Amino acid sequence: MAARNLTEAFIIMRNNALQTKHIYAEQNLSDRMALVGPENVSSDGVELRGINLGNTAPPPWIDSLEETQYILSRLKTKVDSLIELQSKQLTRPTLDDNSQEERQMEQLTREIGRAFSSGFRQVQTIRSAAKHETKHAEKQLAVSAVMALSSALQELGLRYRSAQQDYLQKINSREERNRLFFDDEPFNMMNKTDYWLNESTSSEPTSSMWQGQQRQDHVLLQLDDVEQDIRIAVEREQEVENIVQSISELQNVFKELAVMVQDQGTVLDRIDYNMEQTQVQVQEGCQQLKKAESYKTSNRKMINLFINILLCHIQILVTVLLYHFCIFLKLYLMFFSQSHSN
Structure with a gap:
């Protein structure tokens, strides 16, 4: 029963998760130090100044970030494998039929194209999630992640x-050399065949028959070799066409990346302007x-109004005191007159 080895993928995703957790832990600690100071930092994760630091969750686009990092690691491995296969293919001294290696190269090319497309989609997901972020720090972090992944x-x-172009150039140069050789060889073989046929008619019957049979067998073997070389050349041409097609697809991916980087630059310019x-x-x-504070302190009308209000309060107070004093004096005089009459 066939099984896939997912150990490498598990290790990469585990390391990314640990790194992300460590980054957010340091960010929470720095935010706590900046808000409440070192003397108010609590070690039990309780709520400080109305902010519960223990419930901070990572942003929703962190899964896309980890997926893109995993895609980048796999892409690097696949590109290295493709370059190694191309080097082996180019350093072979003969034009043997290496259909297995060619199939491996074609499969790697298709996988690399799909990986680039998947990575581009994940970056687009992070970019769209960054637009809906409400926190400035997380939004800036998402923009930085998009730029780093795009780079x-x-x-x-x-x-x-560049590897595909180099391989294509070397294949074309080899095809040119083979084409020159194949164009000259049939003419030489035709001359040799005519010579052998003419010689066989002029010699003795038994020896000419034996020699003619050997030479015809040799010519047939050479023709088989030529047909095999032509078939290999056709397969190489098909391989070159596949490489050209993959390069065109990669060019489209680069165009989309360029548009995305330009949009990110526009967003950053807009943020700087705001x-x-x-x-x-x-x-x-x-x-x-x-200016309003200076107007408030130097306004004469306000000072005059304040003085008038103060004088009014003083006058009202004096009037009330005089009224009570008059009543008291009147009562005193009445009491004094009654006591004197008695």
């Missing part, structure tokens, strides 16, 4: 395309607040 895909694509506008507006607001 890695572009570097691998350039390496793959930050500059926010800074300008905040500075203008500070100036307006300072």
Whole structure:
């Protein structure tokens, strides 16, 4: 029963998960230190200033990031394997029929094309998720991840395309040399065949028959070799056509990557412009607040109004005191007059 070895994939995904967990742990610790200071940092993960630091979850696009990193690692391995197979194919001294290696190269080429397409789709997923992020830090982290992954895909694509172009050039040069050899050889064999036939008619019957049979067998063997070489040349031509097709597909992928990188640059420019506008507006607001404070302290009308209100309160207080004093004095005089009359 056939089985697949997934140990390498498991190790890569486990390392990515541990690295992501470590990054978010450090980010939470730095945020805690920045918000509450070193003296208020709690070690039991309780809620500090209304923020529960223990419930911070990774962003939803982290799965796409890990998948893209795994695709990049597999792409690097496949590109190295393809370059090694191409080197073996080019360093062979003869034009033998290596159909197994050719099938391996074609399969690797198809797998690399599918991997590039899958990586591009994952990067597009991260990019669309970054647009819906509400937190500025996570949005900036997503944009940085998209740029890093796009650069890695572009570097691998350039390496793959240069390897394919070099292999195509070397195959074409070999085909040119073989074509020159194949174009000259049939003419020489035709001359040799005519010579052998003419010689066989002029010699003795027994010896000419034996020699003619040997020479015809030799000619047939050479014709078989030529047919085999022509068939190999046709297969090489088909292989070259497949490589050209893969290069064209890779060119389309590069065009999409270029458009995506351009869009990311536009988004970054827009973010920088918004930050500059926010800074300008905040500075203008500070100036307006300072101006309002100066107006408030130097306004004479406000000072006069405050003095008038104070004088009114003093006058009301004096009037109330005089009224009570008059009542008290009247009562005192009445009491004094009654006591004096008695």
